[in-house]
Amino acid sequence: MENPIFHRLSPAPKLGGFRMENYYIWCGSVIQGEDGKYHMFASRWRKELGFDPHWLFNCEIVRAVSETPEGPYQFEEVVLDRRDRSYFDALNQHNPSIKYWNGTYYLYYFGTTYGGPIPSVGDKVSSSRALEVWNRKRIGLATSKSIYGPWKRRDTPLLEPRQPGHWDCTITTNPSAAILPDGTTYMIYKSREYANATLQLGIAKAPRPDGPFERLSDFPIFQFDNKDFHVEDPYLWYEDGQFHVLMKDDYKNDSDGLTGEWGSGVYATSKDCIHWDVHPNPLSYTRNVKWDDGTNSQQCNLERPNLLFHDGKPTHLFLATGNGNKPWEFDGVTWNMVIPLK
Secondary structure: OOOOOHHHEOOEOOOOOEOOOOEEEEEEEEEEOOOOOEEEEEEEEEHHHOOOOHHHHOOEEEEEEEOOOOOOOEEEEEEEOOOOOOOOOOOEEEEEEEEEEOOEEEEEEEEEOOOOOOOOOOOOOOHHHHHHHHOOOEEEEEEEOOOOOOOEEOOOOOEOOOOEOEOOOOOOEEEEEEEOOOOOEEEEEEEOOOOOOOOEEEEEEEOOOOOOOEEOOOOOOOOOOOOOOOEEEEEEEEEOOEEEEEEEEOOOOOOOOOOOOOOOEEEEEEOOOOOOEEEEEEEOOOOEEEEOOOOEEEOOEEEEEEEEEEOOEEEEEEEEEEEEOOOOOEEEEEEEEEEEEO
16 A cells, blocks of 8 residues: 555755745745745744754744745745743744634644743753753644734643643643634644653644644553654644644654654554554655755755645645754754655
């Protein structure tokens, strides 16, 4: 049985996607606006700060636009940025995911706030401070009737962690929502039981895209017999009467995971969004990228998969990427690339 994504991958436009010279770019989510143009919502932070941990302290969400799905996308505006520290998402916004239903755009993301000074260029951030702020991640939502805004942000998280004793009592992050025609919304999220515990994925459901969300299971939705198997960065959608998900194969300790290639894409399906079947041939995309100029490269990372749809079918795959010799060692540039699907 062929993987329905992998066999459709086309060469990636080398000059496509979205990048900015003085910024790290991450987390690209694209939708066709009411103007017929293609709008990418992305995370960005200043390159002079460094990549990690400033994606957690100094990130904002921006919108870029293109006449075609492939791009290149041009920066248009900052959509979400800092506000009063008292709000859960005051000082950092990251991981946007844009959806549309019944006349409204829904922008899911996660946000953080924190005490102390905002780290600047050259400032050292201790691992203990980074972990404290990391554990403050909460899922947020902004809505608008137009792709151009104005955007109305919720002042409280869309989904809170549960009480201690549950596997998801620390954070809520990495939202990916599937909105059904009647507005019923399923949302995958990420959390864990304690600091440095294995990150897991859960599922929540709401009657509308803006909630209220209730968890469908007391347990993570992907649990593997091999404890070194791990998936993250889910992208959820509903098509042909079932749920589908793309995820990053984030296996540990050279276990080879589900695909045999760290950082590649895993594909799975479900009838109820609780019980999932990993595809017999789960490899959906690979870090070995074929470009439209005839060259190949192994990207050090492919993260945050997102799909663009036309007439209910996926037509383009977007991935955060960077060049470098090994994972997370970027040579100074990251961007959101695009792979057209045949």
